[in-house]
Amino acid sequence: MRRVRGRELAGWAAALGLALIVVGYLASSPRSTLMFDDGDSLIVALVARSILDGGGGDWAMSSVLFFPEIAVFTALDAVLPFDVDGVLAANAVVNVLALYGTIRLAAGRRVEGRAPVAWSVAALATFCLLILTESSTSRDALELASLMLTTTYYSATVVGVLLAVALCRRVLDDTSGGVTPVIALGAVAAVATMSNPLFAAWATVPLSLILGAVSLAAPPVRRHAPALIGALVAGSALGFLGRIPFSAWIANSGAGYVQPSEWAHAVEYYAGLAIERLSTPGGVLAAVVILTLTVLAVVRTAHASDSGIRLVAMAAWVLPLFVIVGGIAAGTHAARYLQPLVFAPILALVALPRVRMPRAAVTRVVPTVVAIALLVGSAAAVPRIVQAASAPDRDLACVTDWVDASGRTGAGQFWTIRLPKLHASDPARLVQVDHELHGYAWLVDRRDFAVGAVSFLVEDTQTVPWNLRTTAEPTALVECGRYRILDYAPATLPLGPARS
Structure with missing residues (x-):
């Protein structure tokens, strides 16, 4: 038990190191404007300030209500002795840690022959690598991984989608037939959809299709699939109903964003963003990483050893495919809607078995090298974060x-x-x-x-x-x-x- 706890703590320590590194990078890069200055990015901080000042407000929101984001930022602002930029930076670190937590849950329990903590850290490190390839000041650039570090570009929805995948896997892995994960899945779907209807397009529909496909390939799954699909659909339905009391706050329902007749322009728009992204070395590296993960996910889908692994592997490539096709069919023109392209493929790594290595290398050399690298990187990142968050703007x-x-x-x-x-x-x-x-x-x-x-x-x-x-x-x-x-x-x- 002590060794298990040690591994889990080591995983969280590694996640913290990675979080500090990428937040330090982004905070000192041109793209820091999205974290600290962007007009869209400041709504959560404005609402949190109103709450802490004792005012309610008559807010005009978009179709996204940002309930989880507001709760997290308000809590951080209440307990941390930082100014608003410092809280925004701390919130970015928390977002990365939340991402790791959902990845770790999706990796499944540790059993003989698997190393879920190591693969979870590897998945997070890969996502952080994608962040390090991004530096554009444009909120409309196809640089999607770094949006996870902001408070308003759907970070809570990303966490919610991965949490839904993880809970589905836990149900498929659990032979006891407990209902707690199913209830939790419904609750996640309800809260996520109430806050951001995009959850239904990113998770409810594609995950329901994946569960149906997995149940066809593995008959034993059929007794779980209806309950999971029902939890997703019912939870999302409750989420939509839960938005009704807040209708006065919703200045735009989002229905106007769906314009199927604009599909050709959507193709042209997204193709232009892709070409622009691929015109930089960082964009090429990111594309290679995502393509490699996608191929790996398809291979793991075909050769999965159990239904839980197959579900996670399928989610890694089906979610991006569904979002791309759906985004074009709906005639959308916003890069942020395509975020599953960068966060879903990393699930391919937690659908992998453990790579066999010499015991000495696994238990001594590799962890030591990784720990030293993360320690040095995070130690160098903290001053960069502090400097960026406290830099005077005359x-x-x-x-x-x-x-x-x-x-x-x-x-x-x-x-x-x-x-x-x-x-x-x-x-x-x-x-x-x-x-x-x-x-x-x-x-x-x-x-x-x-x-x-x-x-x-x-x-x-x-x-x-x-x-x-x-x-x-x-x-x-x-x-x-x-x-x-x-x-x-x-x-x-x-x-x-x-x-x-």
Whole structure:
């Protein structure tokens, strides 16, 4: 028992080392903007701040409600003595650890002839390698692994999908016929779907198809498959019903994203992203890794020694295939919807048997080398994380200091105002608007619009030229590096009706 616990602790220690390494890399790379500054990425932090300040809010959310992400970030923000960037970095580490936990669960129990901890660490290391190939500042790039380190690009849904695969495997591996994993599967499906309906497309439908296929290949599985499929479908149905009380928060149901007539444009769009990704050495390396894992998964599907392994192996290649075909058929145009392309294939590694090696190499040399490498890498990563999370942003500070000192309320457009809004002493002092000064109700607290008028505007290079319904001219221009404040005081600019 002590040796088993030691192995599990070693696995978690390795996962922590890998998490620190990739978070340190991303935090100091150009892609750090997605973690710390991106307008989409800040909604979880804004909601968490409102909760901790004692306010509820009348939030205008997307089709994703981010319940698990908000819970985790709020808890971290409540207990850690960090500013918001430090909490975002800590949240990224937690996301990687959660990913390892689900991978480890999917690897199954340790039995003679298998090494689930070692293969789980190998799977996580492979995923981290994919993160290290990504450096684009674009949220629309086909660099999907690093999205796992953010709070708003479906990290909880990724964990939920892998957890669903793991629970299905545990049921197939368990001959006792216990119902606890089945109930847990239904609960995961319900919570994940309520938070993000994409879970149904990433997990419920493809996993149901996989379970059906596995039961055809292995008749003994037929007594488990109906219960598992039922748990997935019923859980997802409950999740959709659970969204009804929060319908006032959902500014966009997501139905408009499904446009089957746009399938040809979707093919062109995703092909363009793939070509752009393959134009870099990192993109080529990532493609080779994913292709290798996919081939391995197909081989393991054909030669699996039991139904649990076959299910995990099938998930490694069926989920990406289903998502690609489904995304094109639905006419979608968003790279983030394709994340199963990078997280599902790593399941091929936990569907492997243990590679036989000389005992001395396994028990001494390999673990020692890996431990030293992870120790050195994580030790080097921590200062990079601290430096990135605490680096002063003078332009941002210029804006927030001016806003706080003015005691007045201003406005700015989505991509411009989100970051200053989060860092201002009172986020309500900065109202999110469009270029015509209509309230822009998207990932924001709609109570902000009650102010009715503002006396200054904040703009930057992302700001669409203003089209204001007024003849008033700025009485002062305040230059703050990449930002500029247009001060209209003592005049005020009326806000138009809010839209989303």
